[in-house]
Amino acid sequence: MSPGEFELIERYFTGRGAVRDDVRLSVGDDAAIVTPRAGADLVLALDTIVADVHFPADTGSRFVGHRALAVNLSDLAAMGAEPAWALLGLTLPAADESWLAGFASGFDELARRFGVALVGGDTTRGPLAATVTVGGWVPVGEALTRSGARHGDDLWVSGTTGDAGAGLAILQARLAAGGAIREQLLRRFLLPEPRVGLGRSLRGIADACIDISDGLAGDLAKLCRASGVGARLDCARLPRSPQLLESAGEVASMRFALTAGDDYELLFTAPPASRHRIEELAAATPVSLVGEITAKPGIHLQGAGLERDLVHGFDHFTD
């Protein structure tokens, strides 16, 4: 970027997101300064989205701005953390003002909604990609992790799965849908909703938690490996939306629900004794009981006409 462009872009990203009194120095210096929270651990995530890898390059820039932040907020949700601030590394081929305005508005709207201040970052010329770091706070020792699942735990998932994958398939003309169904599925891909409130509610309840970014089956396999356990997944209980079933049918909707990424729902485990408390949480965010954690490693699928082991997560499953 030329210096003039730098300044233009800096203006686009100054004062974005929430106003927070723990931000001592924001966008415009060599680094940002924030005040830590007493009694809290600092939780940090970094995710990159790349054009034509994580989203079609011609996706509206408002959706790209939303996505760049949402995928990171989802990581903090999976830890049970409260997001506080973000830094943005944006690489783009040219300083296109209308593209930048859309990106900034999508980022800003989501950031304000979750109380996140944009405190710094870097804009560079290059192939379209965005890397965001989000930081937040969790009471000392209360963070959720992937590694705490125990034999006998219930396995839960929030919301519905597969919708975002179907939305991407519609965008890429691999799946046909029209009207309200099309709009709902596109929305699930374009405007993923991080489950920040649910994640915080699960502190002290869930034994393990992960967000579904790479597909339910693959992310379940990661959680199980990290915890040294296995899982039995009851496919008949997988929460599939009416829109997904209507557009994709029984077989393809199951494949989307199990293996498509980008849902950003939370997959978590908890002792059966916590069922009542978890069902109470469902008043704010729908959750479904979809299986159980087993001592034997590996993922066993059953229900809905399936009875098989997943050998290495979704890589082999999708063969």
Next chain:
Amino acid sequence: MSPGEFELIERYFTGRGAVRDDVRLSVGDDAAIVTPRAGADLVLALDTIVADVHFPADTGSRFVGHRALAVNLSDLAAMGAEPAWALLGLTLPAADESWLAGFASGFDELARRFGVALVGGDTTRGPLAATVTVGGWVPVGEALTRSGARHGDDLWVSGTTGDAGAGLAILQARLAAGGAIREQLLRRFLLPEPRVGLGRSLRGIADACIDISDGLAGDLAKLCRASGVGARLDCARLPRSPQLLESAGEVASMRFALTAGDDYELLFTAPPASRHRIEELAAATPVSLVGEITAKPGIHLQGAGLERDLVHGFDHFTD
């Protein structure tokens, strides 16, 4: 990346950098968890480097790994902060093991030297680029900023400037040099040394500080704008290395010293009463007195046969 590649890459970036007892959860979960330091502010920087924008795409991967971290450590140095941990977003066209091994070793060597733990990140397929976030600590209220320069302050710069620009010019065959001169200038471009120790020493001494990433003249203009002041820069005092003078000659070496980026030296201001204390710091890191801060906005160049105003920083200067 396919899941197999993910796992390969995760192994490359597990356990990199320093071992720190304030890291509660490192690479491998949805986010990292670190323990804040009592009595300290949290300082955060994010910088992206893109192939063929910030470094030639065929640069050895060890140098790319070094650079990705060094440019961020330099931002923390400019704030007077002590770096603690980093997250890495690496985008690369393919999971080339020898490239990854080189990148990881360059990153690791620098991280260990500065006590920085690599605690998380993301690896994605795409055009070669690396975004790093570095966090660190500074005693509450003691961070250096760009905005504290005052009329009458001395203007100082560390090390020598222009060498990295000459090194890049040699790499790109825009400048000829051989033997030890070539090696030294290439080294200044390929292995920039963040001035972390100097930055920390300047707490309580410097009024303002910035690192020179975009060229001394342009970065001085940013510091002056942020502080609402101007500067008189004595070009005869600019610290140019014998290698730069020998390879580029008087006129071109001055242009490199004033406008070439990538030096990652610190440019700072301090009251004249602090001269003795600053000269003592020079025992560890060379520093040069190169001008003074003026009440009148704008940068005035003098000495070495120059007598002119910089109108808008280096964009117009380099015309």
